[in-house]
Amino acid sequence: MNNTLWVEKFRPTKIEDCILPEEIKTMFQSIVDSREIPNLLLTGSPGIGKTTVAKALCNQLDCDWLMINGSDEGRMIDTLRTTVVNYASTVSLSGGKKVIIIDEADYMNKDSVQPALRGVIEEFSKNCRFIFTCNFKNRIIPALHSRCSVVDFTINKDDKPHLGMEMLDNIKRILDEEGVKYDGRVLADLILKYFPDFRRVINELQKYSLNGIIDDGILKQSSDENFNELFISLKGKDFSGMRKWVAQNIDNDHVRLYRQIYDTLNNRFEKKSIPQAVLLIADYSYKSAFVADQEVNMVACLTELMMDCDFI
Helix, strand or coil: CCCCCHHHHCCCCCHHHCCCCHHHHHHHHHHHHHCCCCCEEEECCCCCCHHHHHHHHHHHCCCEEEEEECCCHHHHHHHHHHHHHHHHHCCCCCCCCEEEEEECHHHCCCCCHHHHHHHHHHHCCCCEEEEEEECCHHHCCHHHHHCCEEEECCCCCCCHHHHHHHHHHHHHHHHHHHCCEECHHHHHHHHHHHCCCHHHHHHHHHHHHHHCEECCHHHHHCHHHHHHHHHHHHHCCCHHHHHHHHHHHHHHCHHHHHHHHHHCHHHHECHHHHHHHHHHHHHHHHHCCCCCCHHHHHHHHHHHHHHHCCEC
16 A cells, blocks of 8 residues: 555645635735745644645745744754755756745744844845744744735635535545545545644545545544543543653644543533633643643643543
């Protein structure tokens, strides 16, 4: 079996193929048509298509581009001083603009890396453009906001049905190409469960496609089953078990984890403990936009829930 990740194999290479609200897609298409790419700050929830759009723009405009992970905070300042400056200062062999895509830019240090980027953006503006992607735009300093065109990938309720149908058609095409049988109703339920995280939908499909069929088992076996392990640890005051669970699952999207805990309050917590649980979840969910280590923040939240709440 081919080990290629489906999210990469089937990643759109043109803006017209990206699943986006019409207004946002039209705006990006105008950039393609003008052949002039500005500095961009793309912000929105995980898996919604920010990086895909950045790569599609570079592809359609025939730009030389470099991808950098902004969350690698330990080496980011050295990367800026060497890799970024060296790349931005040289002329493109194709004669066009160069582009540096900085993914997860909201994890760059606000006191060192982000301020240093101000001068780099301006110094090499004739030769290089920057595209930043982030989940939390409030973690990007105002000076970078002002140097970029900010695009918020927010999806309003009127766009959801149309985008959901586009995603359904897309994953049906993927499964057909991969020779995987499926139940259309299950696919629709999967999209509703993870919307608008399209990347998560595709990853879940690939994981459960090994049996050659996608049926309602994918909904029964996914995160809900895994979530039971967490609450067994919480109820049993098993700190080591809880900490191990967090380490294994924090990459699944910490924002969604807080929401999943909130959504299970009535089924997992004693009624008298629900108000306290809501306050704790809200507090730590807010803090997650600012903390340096999401794992530590999640463990702290679950520790307080474990000590202060009673479980069913």
